[in-house]
Amino acid sequence: MPSTPEDSLQQGLRNRRQVLGADWVAQSVDNANSLNVEFQRMITRYAWDGIWSRPGLERRTRRIMVLAITASMGRWEEFELHIRTGLLADPADPDAAALDLPTIQEVLLQTAVYAGVPAGNTGMAVVMKVLRELDRLPPKVDFFAPAAGSAP
Structure with a gap:
């Protein structure tokens, strides 16, 4: 210190x-x-x-915690800041605490269970807004197709 x-x-x-x-x-x-x-x-x-x-804790873990806590508390401006800067961060630099979409998905799934579906839903909407602004929307999928890794 x-x-x-x-x-x-x-x-x-x-x-x-x-x-x-x-x-x-x-x-x-x-x-x-x-x-x-x-x-x-x-x-x-x-x-x-x-x-x-x-x-x-590693910085990426700290950022993930910030996402879960800010979503749980409805602090959407801070949540959006960490989504945006995490997506823009250099994945090769561990101090930058980069985020990827699978991690964000898991954070929001867990947040929805422990903080409520509205928190997860709003979090997802904020993430989609940021992805749209960054021109990084994920590819569309067929809602009715079996999920990857699911049993037939």
């Missing part, structure tokens, strides 16, 4: 850039004002350094 508040702020900014992308973080920093600057500094130190720097 960094030893000073300034070290923690800088490490938090590095983590934030790796996970959310430099453009998103630059936008947040550029939008700092006398009302929100201390909040931005606090979440950068506390969440993005204090939590995201911890060795106990």
Whole structure:
């Protein structure tokens, strides 16, 4: 762990850039004002350094947890942010915490069971919106065709 508040702020900014992308973080920093600057500094130190720097979980696992928790709580703006930045992240960089569609599907299936079908349904709608915006819609399938791996 960094030893000073300034070290923690800088490490938090590095983590934030790796996970959310430099453009998103630059936008947040550029939008700092006398009302929100201390909040931005606090979440950068506390969440993005204090939590995201911890060795106990890989960053991808942390992002998956963020998705499940934000969907469960109906925090759709944060859910969408992590969907978008996870899909755009470099899969070869483990610090970027990239996401793929099978992982997102599993997160939403489990969220629907434990947090309710409306949370899973809204989560799926948000994911589809982001995929549409990124021009990465998944291929259509026949609803009535047997699922892959299912028994005949």
